[in-house]
Amino acid sequence: MNQSKVMRAFLEDTLLSLMLYSCFSSAVSSLYSSSCQLQEQFHLNRMHKTGDVIIGGLFAINSFTDDLDLTFTSKPQLPPCYGFDVLGFRQAQTMAFAIDEINKKSSLLPNVTLGYSLYDNCFQLGIGFRAALTLVSGQEEQVTLEENCVGTPPVLGIVGDTTSSNSIAISAVLGLYKVALVSYYATCSCLTDRQKFPSFFRTIPSDAFQVNAMIQILKHFGWTWAGLIISDDDYGFHAARSFHSDLGPAGGGCLAYTEILPWGDDPAELRRIVDVMRKSTARVVIVFAYKGHMINLMEEVVRQNVTGLQWIASEGWSAAAVLQTPHFMPYLGGTLGIAIRRGEIPGLRDFLLQTHPDLHHNNTDGNSMVNEFWEHTFKCRFAPPPAGWVEAGGELCTGQEVIENVKNELVDVSNLRPEYNVYKAVYALAYALDEMLQCEPGRGPFSNNTCAHLQRLEPWQLVYYLEKVNFTTTFGDQVSFDENGDALPIYDIMNWVWLADGRTKVQRVGEVKRSAFKGEELTLDEDKIFWNFESKHPPLSVCSESCPPGTRMARKKGEPECCFDCVPCSEGKISNTTDSMECTSCPEDFWSSPQRDHCVPKKTEFLSYHExxxxxxxxxxxxxxxxxxxxxxxxxxxxxxxxxxxxxxxxxxxxxxxxxxxxxxxxxxxxxxxxxxxxxxxxxxxxxxxxxxxxxxxxxxxxxxxxxxxxxxxxxxxxxxxxxxxxxxxxxxxxxxxxxxxxxxxxxxxxxxxxxxxxxxxxxxxxxxxxxxxxxxxxxxxxxxxxxxxxxxxxxxxxxxxxxxxxxxxxxxxxxxxxxxxxxxxxxxxxxxxxxxxxxxxxxxxxxxxxxxxxxxxxxxxxxxxxxxxxxxxxxxxxxx
Structure with missing residues (x-):
């Protein structure tokens, strides 16, 4: 889908959702209506659990949809979703686990039961937007209102969305009503704009920090000449903007080229991009895109046999198993990737093992995600008893077989990255709610020193406390939000290892983080890094060789800033450092050495008895x-x-x-x-x-x-x-x-x-x-x-x-x-x-x-x-x- 289609879908959903959202807005603004009628009800893939306070969630369970022909002569229909994503389902289950774990704790939200409503966005802005508005408006067809609008809203906050584009659109609307949106995967640095997104938070670092992490890697290895390839969306464009503003002589280098991966992955455009890569002298290529774009790009790289490149992966594809194949690894081996912080969530594996439809309580509407997971993964459908679980071929599935398959497909918790961010997002909302409910009457932060009450909680009150959240996870990571809604950033540095037997291993070789006291820190274990070059050492990727002492850098006219000539210092001037921008004059009684790298005393001349x-x-x-x-x-x-x-x-x-x-x-x-x-x-x-x-x-x-x-x-x-x-x-x-x-x-x-x-x-x-x-x-x-x-x-x-x-x-x-x-x-x-x-x-x-x-x-x-x-x-x- 290109950008025009995305914008058209967004406008269509905005217009349609305004009718849907009339219930929520009229409840706030009108004192004369006694009831609110739900104008439209969307039938979305969901998972629900009741509670005193409901937290919403938006996850990508299905990966694809079909484009609909929008003629605007009839009511637009929801596009069908398909391509079940087990990882997205595991992220949704992680949220369910975190809420279940919180409900069992006596120290956090005592006497309050959290519930959840989780929706599938199918990786589409239109569907994700519908799901978000469904969460904030509820599913009741008619809501009776009291004069003062007493009552808790359908959800107090939302965990999501998956992508930056979705989060931008959803947060722009939810921000009008100060509904908290805590994303676990949206990294666009544009979301730090508090004027546009006043109630947006995230537990994943922004692209600005990811770009900074990549620049630190470039500086660490002396790579001053790099290529940049970005996806044709907000994720890519804002990353490119950060690179061009931060990467330069002061930042450590410059870009050899900036290419944009088209939405439709046009073959001719891909051939042109790879041709630019092949002809460029830059040996380091940074790709800011998702794995779908990378698959198409790498197919063209393999076709043109472009080797000898050092790839740097954004978190969008740094852990993509679909790229770690014998077909691609001769080219992608040695890739250095920025990955989301890996965490550990005790008890999650046991919880995931219990993920299956209850044969005695067939709640297909409330847990349609679980039903779809079983149908997709094990080719089984839930049929009314006593037929039980039946395979597509008509044979019965035993419970033991199902459990064994679940272990292989779902319960691998050795590499929890997005799930760990989901876990932190849920706990951030819970800690904010707990702090809000512990408010002492007469000493509250709101007007007239009032506090929020459980019977009349409002989303904007939760936003106030969310800004002040500060806790430490069981894994030892501190979680708090700065003035822009960003958590303390930390990324793992991953390296793609291509083993001699053809197997692939992705190993952690370092981390980059920012602390309140030490600033930004890059830690790398270079002995563990696998380099996919004959030398087994980092490649050289510079537009111009470093200028030795005795010379200065002179920029080449019409070329990027990191392309320069090394001009010897003139007589009487020296430079004693590498890549000196200027030559310094020697003191009055000194002169430059023949190498122009240090000053020596001047020769003295007078009419001597010895000459x-x-x-x-x-x-x-x-x-x-x-x-x-x-x-x-x-x-x-x-x-x-x-x-x-x-x-x-x-x-x-x-x-x-x-x-x-x-x-x-x-x-x-x-x-x-x-x-x-x-x-x-x-x-x-x-x-x-x-x-x-x-x-x-x-x-x-x-x-x-x-x-x-x-x-x-x-x-x-x-x-x-x-x-x-x-x-x-x-x-x-x-x-x-x-x-x-x-x-x-x-x-x-x-x-x-x-x-x-x-x-x-x-x-x-x-x-x-x-x-x-x-x-x-x-x-x-x-x-x-x-x-x-x-x-x-x-x-x-x-x-x-x-x-x-x-x-x-x-x-x-x-x-x-x-x-x-x-x-x-x-x-x-x-x-x-x-x-x-x-x-x-x-x-x-x-x-x-x-x-x-x-x-x-x-x-x-x-x-x-x-x-x-x-x-x-x-x-x-x-x-x-």
Whole structure:
């Protein structure tokens, strides 16, 4: 039956039942009628027992009905029911047993006898709806009413219905009158809506919890890519909604596909669904359907030979024996199923053994279910005495044969699951009724602190107490209802084992439950699980492999959320967990490892004494210092020679000392920068070079003064360039640079700095100049003195002297200026340690230029041409020119 037929049948039954229910409603709303006439009486399969208070029940005793042709030109008839379901009958008998057991207890409902009226719904909404309205309206053709509607209604509450669709329709109507409906099998999560279903309760967990249990199983085994197949009804649609809202990266995965099993099990649609399963990469398939749908689906799976799948079964087919056959088990072996909690009901087996029509009290109307059970199961019909029980073939059935057959068909109580929920539902109603009847007058929960009375019980009063029920079964399970009418959920996890000899066993391998204190708990005994794969291990069912540490997940555009690429973390970022969504940046002084899975300290870079460049510069600096010492020694040794005396020996000695300091100050630029080296390096460099250049400047000025003194009237100029004046000038010029350095160090001192701008993965140690202005003034002052020296030397280059030192000074200053002019752009554009190397090179180059240009020719004459180191040679050469 498709959904349109279901809706049509529901509307037909609703309209018809409104007439039937007029008795019940008019008794509540009208004070002017003295009687109520039953408009219609349905003849349904039932089982009845009288009592002070009657509890109704709806069970699926017959499995099938024939569709009727609804023309609406004549009164619709009830469709015939057939296909007797022994399990449904056992559930009805369990309710009868629970009521019989309660009546025998003195501690529960003393002095009150419970009765029952149980109806068969034939698994059909229309029949179930008729049965429910028959329960609440009663079967009396005419009811005489008192002015205040005194009297107990036909039933105080109903145990049922079997399916979610039936329960939705029935509870929607019964909720208007606050008649309690306690279902033992309806799992649709939509029934938790208290606005629509204010009087609905259930002892089976909702689909929302069942879906959550399945998601926990998926997460437990790392299955992030699963297929979902649902039945075309409320049971399936609401489950799919829960899956799509709960299953995702946060929930553990996503769905590869969602397929809907049609009501009519259309062969073409089934072929398409199985084809999708065959082509999908998902190895886990969740099926939310009933066993009837699964039989048709599995036939197509076998036909297309789709193997290698891990099935997860909803409670609708997780215990279906009809699927546990050699025909299906090669495909369904290893199935993990969510099953209703198995319980134990002491005494039920003995009660079931007594289930047979009484030969002396033939109550065929009140117990038509029992008669049908015997006729269906044992092919016997009840005939009036003395014929007794007669087989279809005409032979008599002995009592012993009947009892043996009952043992095989009905009394297997080793796997009580729906029956256990029926048992808890009956006891929940009984405990609520007991609590209601124990109310003390004047302290009741109703208006004016009144209590309910046995002679005037109303269904809505029972609902109040049902919401507060809390008891423990003999099996040890706590039963109570939350604000949505749901009991504390618990499910068994079942595994389908395919034994080597071809037999099948369904074993319990765990449970999932929710407690008030610990929340949801999944317990699995993995050693007991049978896996229907060659590896004998859980399969891998993922859309994308897990991203290892060092990578992050990047979702694939246009594909489900659990399909992603693993993108390596960028430089400087890491991920140290599997399936990381983002890469995290390393701290400032750390960098990512080559695997990008942890941070390592950054490499440090500075001009070191241990690297080739640092060694070369250090060696050159020491070589220049050594040469200065050698030259100084030569000059001291030959201080009395004319060439040394003619070139102002005192300034020459001071110049050699300053050049030696220039060579040594370059060593301050090599090695890890420290505060004292940063502060000292530029000060030492600036003062040493100003001392050097000021000596050259004074020497040049002395040369010009001597030339002027050689002319008539120029003798007076020499008094300004005596030894004291020369020393004073050098000291003053050097003091100016010292003052510049002092102001710079005090106002904005250079400090060590960790620079990460040049290289992200390295820390470049350098000295931050502190004040660019101070550094520029220092260099500018040196440049000014050098320019003046060069200018004066250039003017004095052609003076008539046999050994004119002005030429050497001019050449040395040109080298000096060229080096430092080239230094500025090179220094600015050199990163990190290379800036220090450029500055050291400039210091060494300019120092060597001065040393060689000024002292090279003199040392040549002193050491190699001593004949030219005489006063006569110097003066003579000058006169020849």
């Amino acid at each position: 080739p460049l640092g060694i070369c510069l250090t060696t050159t600096s020491l070589l220049g210092t050594f040469i200065c010492i050698v030259v100084l020694g030569i000059f001291i040794h030959h201080h009395s020679t004319p060439i040394v005396r003619a070139n102002n020996s005192e300034l020459s000695f001071l110049l050699l000392v300053s050049l030696k300091l220039c060579f040594l100050c370059s060593l301050l630029f090599i090695g890890r920068p420290k505060l004292w080296t940063c502060q000292l390096r530029h000060a030492a460099f600036g003062i040493s070079f100003v001392l050097c250049v000021s000596c050259i400047l004074v020497k040049t000025m002395v040369v010009l003064a001597v030339f002027r003194a050689s002319k008539p009237g120029g003798e007076s100029s020499l008094k300004w360039f005596g030894a004291v004046q020369q020393r004073g000038t050098v000291l003053v010029l050097t003091s100016v640079q010292a003052a510049i350095c002092t102001v710079w160090l005090v106002s904005a001192s250079p400090v060590p700095h960790k620079n990460t701008q040049y290289h992200s993965d390295k820390i470049v140690y350098e000295c931050a100049v502190g004040s660019t202005v101070g550094f520029a003034v220092l260099l500018g002052y040196i440049g000014l003195l050098a320019f003046l020296s060069c200018l004066l030397a250039f003017l004095a280059r052609n003076l008539p002297d046999s050994f004119n030192e002005a030429k050497l000074i001019t050449f040395s200053m040109l080298i000096f200026c060229a080096v430092w002019v080239a230094f500025v752009p090179a220094y600015i554009n050199s990163p990190g340690k290379y800036a220090d190397a450029v500055e050291v090179f400039a210091i060494l180059a300019s120092s060597f230029g001065l040393l060689v240009a000024l002292f090279g020719p003199k040392c040549y004459i002193i050491l190699l041409r001593p004949e030219r180191n005489t006063k006569k040679a110097i003066m003579g050469r000058g006169s020849t020119k």
